Amino acid sequence: MKKWEENIRKVEPYVPGEQPQKKVIKLNTNENPYPPAPGVAKALNSMDTDELRKYPDPTSESLVCEMAKFYGVKKEQVFVGVGSDDVLAMSFLTFFNSGKPILFPDLTYSFYKVWAELFGIPYECPKLDKDFRIQRQDYYKENGGIIFPNPNAPTGIYENLDFVEDILKHNEDVIVIVDEAYIDFAGPSAVLLLEKYDNLLVVQTFSKARSMAGMRIGYAIGNERLIRYLNDVKYSFNSYTMSRAALLAGVESVRDRSYFEKTTEEIIKTREWAKGEFLRLGFSFPDSKANFLFVTHPDHEAKEIFEKLKECDVYVRYFGGERTGRYLRVSIGTKEEMEKLFDALGRILTR
Numbered sequence: 001m002k003k004w005e006e007n008i009r010k011v012e013p014y015v016p017g018e019q020p021q022k023k024v025i026k027l028n029t030n031e032n033p034y035p036p037a038p039g040v041a042k043a044l045n046s047m048d049t050d051e052l053r054k055y056p057d058p059t060s061e062s063l064v065c066e067m068a069k070f071y072g073v074k075k076e077q078v079f080v081g082v083g084s085d086d087v088l089a090m091s092f093l094t095f096f097n098s099g100k101p102i103l104f105p106d107l108t109y110s111f112y113k114v115w116a117e118l119f120g121i122p123y124e125c126p127k128l129d130k131d132f133r134i135q136r137q138d139y140y141k142e143n144g145g146i147i148f149p150n151p152n153a154p155t156g157i158y159e160n161l162d163f164v165e166d167i168l169k170h171n172e173d174v175i176v177i178v179d180e181a182y183i184d185f186a187g188p189s190a191v192l193l194l195e196k197y198d199n200l201l202v203v204q205t206f207s208k209a210r211s212m213a214g215m216r217i218g219y220a221i222g223n224e225r226l227i228r229y230l231n232d233v234k235y236s237f238n239s240y241t242m243s244r245a246a247l248l249a250g251v252e253s254v255r256d257r258s259y260f261e262k263t264t265e266e267i268i269k270t271r272e273w274a275k276g277e278f279l280r281l282g283f284s285f286p287d288s289k290a291n292f293l294f295v296t297h298p299d300h301e302a303k304e305i306f307e308k309l310k311e312c313d314v315y316v317r318y319f320g321g322e323r324t325g326r327y328l329r330v331s332i333g334t335k336e337e338m339e340k341l342f343d344a345l346g347r348i349l350t351r
């Protein structure tokens with residue numbers, strides 16, 4: 001090792017899913033198969049590019065107000081960032097400073113561990129049970145904060161609000177973050193609990209149900225004080241997180257509630273149909289309420305299916321690992337894309 005290398009921060013980074021340059025059936029990163037709301041294209045096409053000379057609004061007021069209206073909260077309760085990854089990282093930095101271990105499930109969004117390591121936050125990972133369910137009692141012990149996705153990733157399992165509230169009731173002295181990246185495909189949001197719990201932060205994203213992973217918009221909704229603390233950290237870091245394009249596109253997306261509801265409904269319908277198809281082929285899976293299924297086959301290695309699907313230009317996600325090595329995570333595409341997936345799977349499994 002070179003002398004200068006001794007004092008460099010060394011981290012094990014998050015590994016994002018592949019973004020192949022060729023055209024494939026892409027079911028590997030939980031993107032939405034439908035385009036963003038039509039108003040988004042209109043807004044971007046008519047964007048006044050001369051304005052790009054100037055910095056964007058550091059407060060992201062237009063988008064924050066639109067979101068506040070959508071969720072029926074005050075604008076002081078909304079924080080926006082460059083994808084929910086940015087919002088979550090900022091939240092770790094802002095809220096998890098007690099020195100006590102924060103808690104998140106052993107099988108979950110793998111970025112949590114990466115941020116905890118990066119920021120030097122101690123953490124513990126209670127094990128999901130054999131059915132991949134979060135055990136609420138594991139979160140009753142003393143801790144420095146809690147984060148879990150609902151629905152969880154990569155299982156897709158959704159827990160109802162009684163479950164979320166139970167965890168909140170046992171943790172009134174720390175910040176509890178519910179990562180609701182997939183909530184629109186699932187059920188009621190913990191936003192409904194905000195009035196009762198001032199230590200709750202709900203984080204959501206435009207990347208999944210709003211079809212805008214490429215635009216990078218995420219947000220947090222919580223008590224005004226929490227949001228103020230988040231903004232203080234943001235302004236200590238980068239004042240101009242949201243580009244002019246992101247603000248324009250984001251506002252248009254939120255305004256079109258009916259398109260959002262229609263496309264989300266379509267994905268849910270395709271997901272429920274896909275469950276039957278996977279069963280027919282001999283797969284099993286937790287009952288996902290997200291826009292993906294976490295599937296396993298008793299007679300075939302997941303890694304092998306993954307590689308053979310890739311040869312057919314169908315991309316799904318394979319994580320490997322001790323508890324997940326026999327599973328594939330398959331995002332829900334359009335009905336046509338899913339039909340091609342099942343054709344390919346049919347051929348692969350009978351070969």
Ligand SMILES: *Cc1c(COP(=O)(O)O)cnc(C)c1O
Nearest residue numbers: 083084085109149181205207218
């Ligand atoms: C996709 C995802 C995110 C991050 O989404 P962004 O694209 O950064 O908004 C966060 N948490 C979970 C659980 C996710 O699946």
